[in-house]
Amino acid sequence: xxxxxxxxxxxxxxxxxxxxxxxxxxxxxxxxxxxxxxxxxxxxxxxxxxxxxxxxxxxxxxxxxxxxxxxxxxxxxxxxxxxxxxxxxxxxxxxxxxxxxxxxxxxxxxxxxxxxxxxxxxxxxxxxxxxxxxxxxxxxxxxxxxxxxxxxxxxxxxxxxxxxxxxxxxxxxxxxxxxxxxxxxxxxxxxxxxxxxxxxxxxxxxxx
Amino acid sequence: xxxxxxxxxxxxxxxxxxxxxxxxxxxxxxxxxxxxxxxxxxxxxxxxxxxxxxxxxxxxxxxxxxxxxxxxxxxxxxxxxxxxxxxxxxxxxxxxxxxxxxxxxxxxxxxxxxxxxxxxxxxxxxxxxxxxxxxxxxxxxxxxxxxxxxxxxxxxxxxxxxxxxxxxxxxxxxxxxxxxxxxxxxxxxxxxxxxxxxxxxxxxxxxx
Amino acid sequence: xxxxxxxxxxxxxxxxxxxxxxxxxxxxxxxxxxxxxxxxxxxxxxxxxxxxxxxxxxxxxxxxxxxxxxxxxxxxxxxxxxxxxxxxxxxxxxxxxxxxxxxxxxxxxxxxxxxxxxxxxxxxxxxxxxxxxxxxxxxxxxxxxxxxxxxxxxxxxxxxxxxxxxxxxxxxxxxxxxxxxxxxxxxxxxxxxxxxxxxxxxxxxxxx
Numbered sequence: 001x002x003x004x005x006x007x008x009x010x011x012x013x014x015x016x017x018x019x020x021x022x023x024x025x026x027x028x029x030x031x032x033x034x035x036x037x038x039x040x041x042x043x044x045x046x047x048x049x050x051x052x053x054x055x056x057x058x059x060x061x062x063x064x065x066x067x068x069x070x071x072x073x074x075x076x077x078x079x080x081x082x083x084x085x086x087x088x089x090x091x092x093x094x095x096x097x098x099x100x101x102x103x104x105x106x107x108x109x110x111x112x113x114x115x116x117x118x119x120x121x122x123x124x125x126x127x128x129x130x131x132x133x134x135x136x137x138x139x140x141x142x143x144x145x146x147x148x149x150x151x152x153x154x155x156x157x158x159x160x161x162x163x164x165x166x167x168x169x170x171x172x173x174x175x176x177x178x179x180x181x182x183x184x185x186x187x188x189x190x191x192x193x194x195x196x197x198x199x200x201x202x203x204x205x206x207x208x
Numbered sequence: 209x210x211x212x213x214x215x216x217x218x219x220x221x222x223x224x225x226x227x228x229x230x231x232x233x234x235x236x237x238x239x240x241x242x243x244x245x246x247x248x249x250x251x252x253x254x255x256x257x258x259x260x261x262x263x264x265x266x267x268x269x270x271x272x273x274x275x276x277x278x279x280x281x282x283x284x285x286x287x288x289x290x291x292x293x294x295x296x297x298x299x300x301x302x303x304x305x306x307x308x309x310x311x312x313x314x315x316x317x318x319x320x321x322x323x324x325x326x327x328x329x330x331x332x333x334x335x336x337x338x339x340x341x342x343x344x345x346x347x348x349x350x351x352x353x354x355x356x357x358x359x360x361x362x363x364x365x366x367x368x369x370x371x372x373x374x375x376x377x378x379x380x381x382x383x384x385x386x387x388x389x390x391x392x393x394x395x396x397x398x399x400x401x402x403x404x405x406x407x408x409x410x411x412x413x414x415x416x
Numbered sequence: 417x418x419x420x421x422x423x424x425x426x427x428x429x430x431x432x433x434x435x436x437x438x439x440x441x442x443x444x445x446x447x448x449x450x451x452x453x454x455x456x457x458x459x460x461x462x463x464x465x466x467x468x469x470x471x472x473x474x475x476x477x478x479x480x481x482x483x484x485x486x487x488x489x490x491x492x493x494x495x496x497x498x499x500x501x502x503x504x505x506x507x508x509x510x511x512x513x514x515x516x517x518x519x520x521x522x523x524x525x526x527x528x529x530x531x532x533x534x535x536x537x538x539x540x541x542x543x544x545x546x547x548x549x550x551x552x553x554x555x556x557x558x559x560x561x562x563x564x565x566x567x568x569x570x571x572x573x574x575x576x577x578x579x580x581x582x583x584x585x586x587x588x589x590x591x592x593x594x595x596x597x598x599x600x601x602x603x604x605x606x607x608x609x610x611x612x613x614x615x616x617x618x619x620x621x622x623x624x
Contacts, residue, residue, distance in 0.1 A: 026356070032408040034363050035356025049262070054465070056474030058264030059325055059333075066328035080411050117475055120482035125475075135556070140343070142352045144558045148442070148451025155450045200448040203496050234564070240616040242571045243564025257470070266472030267533055267541075274536035288619050348551070350560045 003176070011107070012071050014100030019044035019072045020093060022137045023079020024086055029141045037076035039137050044072045047132030051108050051125050055115045098157075098190040102183035105130040105158045109165040110179055119166040126162035130186070131155050150202055153193035161186035211384070219315070220279050222308030227252035227280045228294055228301060230345045231287020237349045245284035247345050252280045255340030259316050259333050263323045306365075306398040310391035313338040313366045317373040318387055327374035334370035338394070339363050358410055361401035369394035419592070427523070428487050430516030435460035435488045436502055436509060438553045439495020445557045453492035455553050460488045463548030467524050467541050471531045514573075514606040518599035521546040521574045525581040526595055535582035542578035546602070547571050566618055569609035577602035 001009075022043025026036040045062035052060035062068040079086060086093060108129025112122035131147050131154065138145040147154050161182040168178035192198065209217075230251025234244040253270035260268035270276040287294060294301060316337025320330035339355050339362065346353040355362050369390040376386035400406065417425075438459025442452040461478035468476035478484040495502060502509060524545025528538035547563050547570065554561040563570050577598040584594035608614065 027411040029352060030410050031352070031356040032358045032410050034408055035353075036411065038356060038363075053261055053469055054475050054479060056264070056472070059262050059323075059329065063262060063325065063329040063332065065326060069328055069332060083411050115475075117479065118481060120485055121475065121479035124479065124485060139347055139555055139558075140353060140356070142347075142350060142558060144445060144447070145451075145556060148445075148447040148454060148556070150448045155454075200450055202446050202448050203443045203452065203499050235619040237560060238618050239560070239564040240566045240618050242616055243561075244619065246564060246571075261469055264472070267470050267531075267537065271470060271533065271537040271540065273534060277536055277540060291619050347555055348561060348564070350555075350558060 007107070008067075010103050012067060013096075014103050015044040015068055015071045016075045017093065017096045017100045018104075018133055019075030020079055020086055021097065021134065022072075023076050024083060025137055025141050026076075027079060027083040029143075031141075033077075033080050036080050037073055039140060040076035040079060041069065041072035042140060043133045043137040044068065044075070045133060046136045047104065047129045047134075048108065050132050051112065051129045054125065054128075055112065055117070057115075094194060095191065098187050098194070101130045101154070101158060101190060102161060102186035105161050105186050106165060106179040106183040109162045109182065110169070110175070113166065113169050119170075123159060123162040123166045126165065127155060127158040130158040150199040153189060153198050153200065156200065157186045157189035157193065160189055215315070216275075218311055220275060221304075222311045223252045223276055223279045224283045225301065225304040225308045226312075226341055227283030228287055229305065229342065230280075231284050232291060232294055233345055233349050234284075235287060235291040237351075239349075241285075241288050244288050245281055247348060248284035248287060249277065249280035250348060251341045251345040252276065252283070253341060254344045255312065255337045255342075256316065258340050259320065259337045262333065262336075263320065263325070265323075302402060303399065306395050306402070309338045309362070309366060309398060310369060310394035313369050313394050314373060314387040314391040317370045317390065318377070318383070321374065321377050327378075331367060331370040331374045334373065335363060335366040338366040358407040361397060361406050361408065364408065365394045365397035365401065368397055423523070424483075426519055428483060429512075430519050431460045431484055431487045432491045433509065433512040433516045434520075434549055435491030436495055437513065437550065438488075439492050440499060440502055441553055441557050442492075443495060443499040445559075447557075449493075449496050452496050453489055455556060456492035456495060457485065457488035458556060459549045459553040460484065460491070461549060462552045463520065463545045463550075464524065466548050467528065467545045470541065470544075471528065471533070473531075510610060511607065514603050514610070517546045517570070517574060517606060518577060518602035521577050521602050522581060522595040522599040525578045525598065526585070526591070529582065529585050535586075539575060539578040539582045542581065543571060543574040546574040566615045569605060569614050569616065572616065573602045573605035573609065576605055 019040035022039035023036050026039035031039065045068050049060040049062055105126045109122055109126025112125035117125060134147055135145040164185055165178055165182035168181065169175070227248035230247035230249070231244050234247035239247065253276055257268040257270050313334045317330055317334025320333035325333060342355055343353040372393055373386055373390035376389065377383070435456035438455035438457070439452050442455035447455065461484050465476040465478050521542045525538055525542025528541035533541060550563055551561040580601055581594055581598035584597065585591065
C-alpha cells in the first residue's frame, strides 16, 4: 500500500467517524433520514470545504469525487438504523474521533502551508479543518457548538498539533515526520483530556 | 422572447417566490423590516451563492447585477406589508415554490456539470442550489432547518431531479430537454408529496 | 504616519472593538475561553472574510498575516478576564463600535468597487463587511442576530454610507474624500440612532 493510498484510506475512515457524530446529533434532534445524512456529510466535510474555499481550491476536495459523499451517506444511514449501537460504543467512537481529528488537523495545516499561507493563519486553517464540521453541524441543529463549551480540550488539542506542524514545516525535518508528530500530539492530548476530564475555564461571574 | 430571456424571467420569478418564504419566516420571528429583507434575499439567493463559491465563480451570479437584489427587496417589502395575504394564499405559493425549486435545481446541476464537476457532486450542488437558501434562512432565525425535518419530500424531490440531469447530461439528448425533464420531475414529486402528505421517516427510539 | 499606516491602525482598532462584542456575547452564553476567543475572531473578521470569499480574494485579508488573529485573541482574553469592565463602559464601547462600523463599511464598499462589482451589489458587500461578523457571532451563540431585530439603525446606517460611497466613487471626487464622507455618515447616523432610540418597525399583526 503506497503512502497516498494509506492517507486516502485514513481520510475516509476519519470521514466516516466524523459523519457518525453528525448522524448522532441529527437523530437526537429528531431530523428525518435526509437531515441525518446531510448532518453526517456536513460534520465530516465542512471543515475541509471551508478551508478550501478560503484557500481558493475549487471545487473543494470533498466535492472533487464521490468518495467523501458516499462514505458520509453510509455513515448517515448507519446512524439512522443503528444509533443505539453508536451510543453504546460511545467510548471507542470517541477514540477513533480523536484519531480522525489528528489526521484532519495535520492534513489541513499542511495544505494551508503548501498554498503559501503564513504559519499563524495556517494553524488556524488546520484547526478549522478539524473542528469546522462539528461547529456547522451544531449550528444546523440550532444549538451552541459543543466545541465552544467546556468540553475535554478538543480545539486546544487541534491547535497544539497545528502549531507543531507550522513550526516544524520550516525546519530541516522530513514533512511526513512533522505531520505524524503533529497528528499524534492532537490524538494524545485529546485522549488524555477525555481520560482525565481536562476542561477549559469559563469566565467568572458571567451573570451579566 | 428568446430562451435566455425566458430563463431570466423564470429565475427572477423563482427568486421572488423563494424570497417570500424568507419574508414569512422573518415576520414570524418578529424581525424588523431590515431583517425581513435580508432573510428574503438569503432565502432566495444563498443556495446559488454558495454553489458559486464552491465552483469558484466570483462574484456569484446574484451579485453580478442588481436584478436579484431588487426582486428580493420587493418580496421582502411585500412580505412586510402583506404577510397575512401570503399566509392566506399559502397553497398557491407552495405550488409556485415547487416550480422555483425545479428550476433552481436544474440550473444549478447544469452549471456544476459545465464547470467540470463529476456527476455525483454535481447532483449535490444542484440540490444545494435549491435548498441552501432555506437552510440558512432557518439558521438565521435560530431554528432547525425545515428541510431536515419530516416535511413533504422537499430535498428528495430536488435530489431526484438532479440525478436525472446528471445522468442525462452525458447521453446524446439535447441539454434543454434534459433540464426540462429534471425540473418537471422535481415539481411533480414535490406537488404529489404536498397533496398526499408523503414524508421521510425519523429514526426509531430516538430518545437517547 | 503614512495613510496606509493610519488605515491599518484604524482597522486593527476596529477589529479590537468588534472582537469585544464577540467576547461579550460568548461570556453571556457561558462559552469556555476558547469559545470566547473564537467568537471574538468571528465577530471581528467574518464580514470581511465572507466579502473576500465572494470577491475571490484568497486567502481573505484577515488570514494573510497574523495581525487580525492576534488582535482578536487579545480582545477575547480581555473579555474573558474583564467582561464586567466592558459592560460597565458599555456606552463608550458602542461609540467606538460605530466608528469601526463606518470604517469597515467604507473599506468594504471600496474593495468591492475596485474588484469591478457594480454599485448596488457593492453597497451590499460594504454592508456585509460591517455587519456579517455580528450575524455569524449570534448564529454561533444560537440566537437570532441582533442586527435583524428592532435595534438602533445599525444596518441601515451601514447601507446609507455604502450608498454614498457607491455613488461618489464614479464622480470626479478624490476617493479618500468619498470614503471619509461615507464613513462619517455611518458613524453619525448610528450615533444619533443610539442617542435618540431610532428603530425600524416590525410587521403589524405578526401573530400568525
